[in-house]
Every structure is written in C-alpha cells, then in structure tokens.
Amino acid sequence: MRPAAIPTDSSGPALSVRGVRQSFGPTRVLCGVDLTLMRGERLAIIGPNGAGKSTLFDVITGRTRPDGGRVLMNARDVTGRAPHVISRLGLSRSFQTSQLFGHMSVIDHLRCAGLWPGGHRYTFWRRMRGLDDVTQRSEQWLTRLGLSARRDVPAGALSYAEQRVLEIGLCAASAGSVMLLDEPTAGMSQSESARMVALIADLSRGRSLLMIEHDMQVVFSLADRIAVLARGAIIACDTPARIRAHPDVRTAYLGEYADDIDEAPAGEVRDA
Template sequence: MHTDASAPALSVRGVSKSFGRTQVLNRVDLTLARGERLAIIGPNGAGKSTLFDVVTGRTRPDGGRVLLHERDVTAHAPHLISRLGLSRSFQTSQLFGQMSVIDHLRCAALWPSGHRYTFWRRMRGLREVTQRSEAWLARLGLAHRRDVPAGALSYAEQRVLEIGLCAASSGSVMLLDEPTAGMSQSESARMVDLIAELSRGRALLMIEHDMHVVFSLADRIAVLARGAIIACDTPQRIRTHPDVRMAYLGEYADRHSVRGERDA
C-alpha cells in the first residue's frame, strides 16, 4: 500500500470510550508524525492506558477512528495492527518467565525476517532469525544474559528486553507505556539513552510520569486530563501552559527553567 511520506504515522480522530457511566476518553484527537517522539502525560485515571488500548486494538472505541499510515485500523485485531508496523510495550511485564532472552528475541524477529508463525519448525534452525536476535542482544547489552530465563532477569533488564522486543519487531511506530516506572535514577538515565537510540527513525508515542524522562526525549508533549487533550505542544511551551500547570505539572514546572533538559 502506497502512503504519502508526509502523512502522519499515526492519527487518532475523535476517539471516545466509556465504561458504564464513566467516560474515560472524550473525543481525543492526536497526530504523531513520522520520526517524531510524542509523550503523553497526565494524572492517574486520565485515560492514558485506555488510549493505548484503543490504538493497539485491545479495546474498541465507542466513537472515532485510529489510522496507522493513513489506513483505518479501528476495527483491526491487535496482531493485525502489529503486522502493519505498530509495536507496544506494557506498563507491567508481559514476558514469558521460563523462556530465554534469546528465544524472546527470536520470536520478535520472525515476522521481519519473512517467517510466519509455524509452530512445527524450530526457531533455532532459522539462521537469519538467530543472527538478527544475536545482534539485538548486543545492542541491548544483554549478550551476557543470552540463555537466562526472562523471569530471572532483574526488573531493569526485563524492561530493557521488553523495549528491545518492540524495536526488534521492526515496527515503524512504537508505543511505550511508562518505560522507566520503578527504576532508579541511573537505570532511568540508561533507559532514556536506549529509547533515544532505538526510536531513531521511528515514530514514538510514550506514556511517562517521570518529567525528567519526558523532557529529555519528547519533541512534543500531549497532556491528557479527564479523558481529553487539554494541550499538545513543544516541551518549552507545555512548561508554561497555565492549564497544564494547574492540572498536572505543578511544582515541577516551578522548579525548572524553560530551557529544559531535552534534545536527545
């Protein structure tokens, strides 16, 4: 399918979602350009994870559309959206505890290597898949953990692997849900560097509560409050936006200058 190179990588148009009488998303509009890093911030319960679920096909919206490279994927199943170039990490670990690190990466490399999910074939016999996986091991700094079960990794290593799986699947659009949650300051700093590297040339949509991480990575920041986007702008303008300061940033905006920590 031919797409205009100037067209958005991802478009969310008028998306609404309610659970019972609770409206979680209220006509959300959001556009992610190709190669752009866009962070979504907002208080707990604002609807951020629900928005990710709608975009990835896990939840059907009550109204509105989701377009991936101009293709309407609103009614698509998650695995079909993934095959069209969207990959996602979750807020909590989704790894297989007894599966080795290398086998996780082999699974992620199957589709980009041109292989379908044929369960009667051994992945270890697919040379190109193994070569891709070994390269990703080195890139993620996990080569020394190659044959270790994912459940035996440290928390930070598990997060690195999960984000590596997103990148190894060769998706052109990456969605990361709180990638640095629960990490120490040094672990978060390393994760910022890794995300900056792995997202180069891809579109990145990220939910993150750590403002240092947000301002280090984002080209633009969208603020979601009570299910609606109340602002979407550059980090410098978001810092001083009165509605954003009132709804979310608060003391962080007061403690930091407009210059910011970004431009990774």
C-alpha cells in the same frame, strides 16, 4: 516468504487519533481525543492518574474497540482491528507491567520478535533455532541492548530494569515504524532511568515514538512535543517549553506533578 510491503502515504502523519470516545458503563474515559504523531517524532503523553492514557493506548493498538472516533496509521484506518493485524502493519507496544514469558530465554524472546520482520510465519513443526538469519539478528539485538551476558537466562530471572530493557528491545526488534511505550521508566532508579532514556533515544531514531510517562525528567529529555491528557481529553499539545508554561497544564497537574514540570531539564537527549 517476506510479508508484502504495506502501502503508506509518505507525506502524512504516522498515526492519527480522531475524535476517539470510550466509556466503561457510565464512566466516560475518553471524550473525543484528537492526537497526531508525525513521522520521526517523539511525542509524550502526560496527565494525572486516571486521565485515560493507557485506555488510549489500548484503543490505538486494538485491545479495546472505541465507542466512536477513528485511528489511522499511515493514513490507513485501523480502528478496532485485531492487535496482531495492527502490529503487522508496523506498530509495536510495551506495557506498564511485564508481559514477558518467565520461562523463555532472552534470546528466544528476541527470536520471536524477529520472525515476522524476517519473513517467517509461525509453523509449529519448525524450530526457531534452525532459522539462522533470525538468530543472527537476535544476537545483534542482544549486543545493542547490553544483554549478551544474559542470552540464555529465562526472562523471569532478569532484574526488573533488565526486563524493561528486553521489553522495549522487543518493540524495536519487531521492526515497527511506530513504537508505543507505556511508562518505560516506572519503578527505576535515577541511574537506571538515565540508561533507559539513552536506549530509547537510540532505538527510536528513524521511527515515530508515542510514550506515556510520569517522570518529567524523562519526558523533557526525550520529547519533541508533549500532549497533556486530563479528564479524558487533550487539553494541550505543544513543545516542551510551551507546555511548561501552559496555565491549563499547571492547573491539571496542581498538587501532583506541577513541581516536577518546573524542575525538569530543558532536554539534553532530544536531538540524539
């Protein structure tokens, strides 16, 4: 049976973070973060190392329950809900480091991602390979991701760039309306990053994208808006052109990424 559709407010934002606070012991990591992701928008979060970006993702996805504040998805309060519950409401996430099963094949990863959106619940006595509809959609994803030649290869045998492609493909194959990508191009060469930007532009079309990224070339190519997180708070959230010239952003990035902001392109992929 296909899961019932989740009622949503079609006029509201896809994701809202309201006054989120998070501390670990005496260390305050998030200090009342407010952030709104509109439907169909690509919003990038940038900020110095240790600003709280990944912690914010953990709160949004239910891995960490915040000390205060709320997270709403399609106007529905999901604060502190279990990650699998939030995922089934339409949110998918990739991580900074690989979260793949090293001995599982590429096609079986995609089969797993397609179970819930295909209307199938987990049953230990049923083999995924017997689900023809899931396999057919997984084959289509292989083609779209450029991984058809790696169909039966264990994920652990893929190159680093291929693993990142597969992980982001899993986000898209899970049919979430909101995608969270945590540093999708980290560790990639310039050519690999360019291919990843094109893939993200394709896979995020028609979805809402929230992305953490340090590569300013990637950020300014993809983002409709950029939010700057520093010392646990959003200090600016605006269009790429305005963020580039924002004095508080330049201060926050001084000595680390300020030159990258100057050198980033105006954006060739943003309207893809």
